[in-house]
Amino acid sequence: MPESCVLKVEDLQVYFPVKKGVLKRTVGHVKAVDGVSFELRRGETFGLVGESGCGKTTTGKAIVRLEPSFGGKIFCQGREITHLSPLEMLPLRSCMQMIFQDPYSSLNPRMTIADIIAEPIRFHRPEADVSAEVVEYMEMAGLRKEYLLRYPHEFSGGQRQRIGIARALACKPQIIIADEPVSALDVSIQSQIINLMKTLQRELGLSYLFIAHDLSVVKHISDRVGVMYLGSLVEVCETGELYRKPLHPYTKALFASVPIPDPRKRSEKVPLQGEIPSPLNAPPGCKFQTRCPHATDRCRSEAPKLECAGEEHQVACHYWRDIQE
Amino acid sequence: MRSTRALPSKGKILSSDLILEVKDLQTVFITEEGVVKGCNGVSYSLKKGETLAVVGESGSGKSVTAMSILRLIPEPPGKIVGGQILFDGIDLVQATEKQMRKIRGNQIAMIFQEPMTSLNPVLTVGRQIGESLQLHQPELGKAATRARVIELLELVGIPSAEQRINEFPHQLSGGMKQRVMIAMALACNPRVLIADEPTSALDVTIQAQILNLIRKLQQQLGMSVIMITHDLAVVAETADSVAVMYGGRIVEYGSVDEIFHQAKHPYLEGLKRSMPRLDVEEEELYTIEGMVPNPLKLPSGCPFRPRCPQVMDRCCEEPPAISFSETHYARCWLYAEGGTDA
Amino acid sequence: MLRFVLIFNVVLLLWFVGEAKTNTDTIVSYGIFLLLTVLLGVMQLVMSRRRKQREDDIRTAWDLMWRKLRRNKSAMAGMWVVTALCYVAILAPFLVPVDPYNMDWGAMSLGPTAGHWLGTDEMGRDTLARTIYATRVAMGIGLLAVVLNSLLGTSLGLLAGYYGGKTDNIIMRLLEFWNSIPFILLAIALMAALGSGLFNLVLVVSLTGILEFARIIRGDSQLLKKADYVNAARVMGIPNRQILRRHILPNCLAPIIVMATLRIGETILTIAGLSFLGLGVQPPMPSLGSMLANGQQFLYENIYMSIVPGSVILLIVLAFNLFGDGLRDALDSRITQ
Structure with missing residues (x-):
């Protein structure tokens, strides 16, 4: 593992058992995440995009061990953490933090802002000057220190997200897993939070795993992007190249589906028909075959693996070379 | 361009074309904390076969207006306190519940988020x-x-x-x-379909399908559509006319091209610049400072005043609606006679 | 509000200071009252200090709840009756006109007279005095039983809901088993086995109905453990015990309070029922249930012996139910926005 890599995920699998009957026997698995591999480098933002149900949030939760992983390995700063006990995890906990999607459920309504931000400080660094640090982190996240003794319900969504960020920062993390941090916010507030996250990254040298469904936001903040479909990565690429020249048919369709905020560029065609199959009965072979216009018998039997299509570009499609017009 | 003519709704639109007209609608909610002006003097009109997009952030009053049209505002705490909603020669504000039941679903239908x-x-x-x-x-x-x-x-x-x-x-x-x-x-x-954030809970590929479906059905059936959304991109894809709402008011109103290419109100301008886009490279996102206003504590005058980069003393007073074309107006002091050097 | 209560308490304290050392009963009552008053004073101090720290008047969830509660007239009536009953219960030895155990052989089974405002029973004991004491006993046992009951129910429910899986299964199945034994049968068996003391009575009453408590708290904690703030705490490495204490328990508080309030009324009714059957509070200690049972034998001679304790039971249960219902409504959407 190279020095610059702070987080590495190898063939991660998260399966949820499907139980049936009185005895609750396991009759099968929902493969929420099925063999995902990527690495996160120091100081970069890796965007993970995909539609709902594609397993991007589950991937994030498995990395911070909120979901147990079924197979595969997770390395944090060169150390495998997949099977560490909670006690062994403790020193690594502060290294990896998470920002949540819903600013309303991510803060304990019975705690003041000061208590919320102080909790990780008291826990991880009991010797620290807690009140001074709390104020410091609040200012970092762009919150006025008069808010110290207020309760979360007094704040708007954007401010709550700032509190969530301050709480994550209070652990002094190096990696932040941001699970749809702006998708619940108003448009005019989104850009504030995105800019804040970018500033913090520059100042503190943070690495972000940025999980989102909004391709425009991901494009703006990420250095590299992984596109997920039904539990697997279909394309991983440096952001600029991916948005200029997507190779996988799903990525192409996904980008073409995004409405452009300019009525002069209006398009009438629908790039992708059909719906995502349920992960409970994912098709064999390539998972995108049910909606792919280029699918052949080979796609129906053999699952494509991620292969290099350029220096920073990997794609999982049998025919990526052939379908470029 | 610059003139203070009357609002476009009183303009040259043929009355036979008009299917729904909202005039100076005022809906309030009486809560424990005080009176919330959900929508405060909203006027718009809908022509046959037209798609009108009402765009705004949370608390801007975009849904309240639509719910008022169907009289679906829960009463109490809500109440329509003024204005008219003209549909088929009937004022829906005055209509009885029995009349409304005939209109709801039959003439005006609604889909939800x-x-x-x-x-x-x-x-x-x-x-x-x-x-x-x-x-x-x-x-x-x-x-x-x-x-x-x-x-x-x-x-x-x-x-x-x-x-x-x-x-x-x-x-x-x-x-x-x-x-x-x-x-x-x-x-x-129905002759009018009100779609309240119909695609916000859906994925982009599905969103494209649904938007296309609505567009197709509209052409097929000759419906008029009121599309309520927070997403400017959806507006650009679907709308003919756009009403931009902020703090319970329409701050700018115009055809979709005017809204996207000749935006006048600083809020709309800021909103457009703060959106990350797929088709444009941007380094740093523009931000509108401050918060979405609390509907309980709206400032006097222009509701966007505390966040506006071009705020002036006159903004404390109610801004006038300034027309830029037959269909386009903005409610901002910047364009008023003797406004500023902007 | 709290300030007036405080002043009222201090006035009462000064008023009764002379009689404070009459007997153990009065000493204990005076002590408890003094303690409560001091506690109230401390609360008032803390609250006013907090208010000073927050420069503007943004309301907390509790303020909102209080405002909602205050508009609910029946709940407020319930609250005032409950408060009054608390005063009566605590200050009983100072309020009774005569000793409730004192038998007035010259005035047996009387209706209301100048000497005995609510009459006397068949042994010439003052009904008013006995009712006041019985209220005190009922409130005391009821409160104690509910405190025990909610402690047990809450902790079992929290554990079952938070840990889930096997823990959940074991706890809930055991509770269901326990709950399936008919209450009266259980009470008779336990009282027979343990003997009929006040302590045993509390035990029996507090052990019943844990299931309902545990079920609601279990459901709540199952929901709460999925909240993102609990996830955040887990990502920070906060141990389970601390998560339960700091993040889950405080957010279950509202239903606990509501249920406990409603449960007090119910428990008092249960105790009265047991006493009516002779299983509860043992004579000569006055209790509402046994007074009722007693009065029933003299229904034609002296109806006051039944009416007085009966209406007090009604009043207590009604007050707690109204207050509890109001609390539930007020706390319902407590932290929406």
């Missing part, structure tokens, strides 16, 4: 659509209802509709549920 909560989970899809059909067309027989339901489901692009009518809502995906909702709304050939 959350298809999951708008469908009854214990009834089959076919039965739910059938019920709303029979409610408005009691003369329809059993077989005829069934045939019409299947026809509707096929119309909204649900494959194998004959089997689907026996399924329950939980067996359908989010996109399919929204299609069912649209089928229900279309059951009685």
